[in-house]
Amino acid sequence: MKTAKPNINYDEIVIDIKGLYKSFGSNHVLQGVDLQVHQGENVVVLGRSGTGKSVLIKIISGLLYPDQGKVNVLGQEVPDLDEYALRDLRRQIGFSFQNSALYDSMTVGENLAFPLKRNTRHLSSSKLRKSVEAVLEAVGLSQTLHQLPSELSGGQRKRIGIARTLIMQPKIMLYDEPTAGLDPITSTDINNLINEVQQRYSTSAIIITHDLTCAKTTGDKIAMLLNGNFVKQGSFQDVFNTEDPVIHSFYDYNFIQ
Numbered sequence: 500m501k502t503a504k505p506n507i508n509y510d511e512i513v514i515d516i517k518g519l520y521k522s523f524g525s526n527h528v529l530q531g532v533d534l535q536v537h538q539g540e541n542v543v544v545l546g547r548s549g550t551g552k553s554v555l556i557k558i559i560s561g562l563l564y565p566d567q568g569k570v571n572v573l574g575q576e577v578p579d580l581d582e583y584a585l586r587d588l589r590r591q592i593g594f595s596f597q598n599s600a601l602y603d604s605m606t607v608g609e610n611l612a613f614p615l616k617r618n619t620r621h622l623s624s625s626k627l628r629k630s631v632e633a634v635l636e637a638v639g640l641s642q643t644l645h646q647l648p649s650e651l652s653g654g655q656r657k658r659i660g661i662a663r664t665l666i667m668q669p670k671i672m673l674y675d676e677p678t679a680g681l682d683p684i685t686s687t688d689i690n691n692l693i694n695e696v697q698q699r700y701s702t703s704a705i706i707i708t709h710d711l712t713c714a715k716t717t718g719d720k721i722a723m724l725l726n727g728n729f730v731k732q733g734s735f736q737d738v739f740n741t742e743d744p745v746i747h748s749f750y751d752y753n754f755i756q
């Protein structure tokens with residue numbers, strides 16, 4: 500059970516998407532998508548391969564330009580932002596991608612320090628060390644400070660990848676298939692970590708996944724993307740407690756893989 504936090508205004512909308520369209524030639528990927536993410540909310544985007552989940556995240560972070568529609572993130576219209584404003588916005592967003600993309604030649608500590616050093620001027624070494632130690636502790640891997648990424652398990656690398664985004668204290672987290680390629684127990688750990696991050700750092704998040712356990716554990720709201728649109732949005736119960744054969748087939752498909 501997630502606990503409501505007094506410092507979060509759950510009514511405030513941090514991502515507001517209305518009437519979003521995106522095509523690549525004759526491939527009409529997003530066809531009038533509406534989605535709202537509130538402060539402190541974890542929204543899970545579910546959908547089969549190729550439905551446009553990554554395209555949606557890229558549009559939210561300004562990596563792709565929409566054909567039409569409103570994409571407001573933290574009060575700013577993303578398609579209107581210039582390069583500098585986009586960079587500022589992205590500093591407030593933590594990206595957790597499928598391959599954690601750590602630098603192999605750097606220790607865990609150096610990997611974590613890297614984004615902070617690059618983005619912060621006049622940072623004392625004691626402040627840097629404290630920030631690194633704090634995020635490592637938050638993901639439960641303090642003992643790995645001096646290890647190389649190659650010495651970590653897949654689950655640990657995923658955690659360090661998340662820690663590296665947390666060091667910038669993002670307001671929004673974007674998780675792209677956080678449990679892909681992990682065994683069920685490690686996946687459970689990552690799901691719990693996503694919830695811990697939400698609570699501890701008061702983040703809002705979009706979590707892209709095919710994994711229904713991940714969706715059920717982390718999602719305050721589930722949004723099911725199908726044929727260019729969200730066919731259903733609501734709690735896990737709301738979305739799956741239905742006779743709709745398409746939603747059922749997604750559920751069944753998940754459990755027979």
Ligand SMILES: Nc1ncnc2c1ncn2[C@@H]1O[C@H](COP(=O)(O)OP(=O)(O)OP(=O)(O)O)[C@@H](O)[C@H]1O
Nearest residue numbers: 523526528546547548549550551552553554555709
């Ligand atoms: N830059 C691009 N140029 C052309 N087509 C693209 C581009 N990016 C994505 N697409 C197409 O958009 C569609 C949606 O792709 P997307 O990567 O968003 O799917 P997805 O839902 O994230 O799939 P998966 O779950 O497999 O990662 C696909 O048909 C893909 O080929």
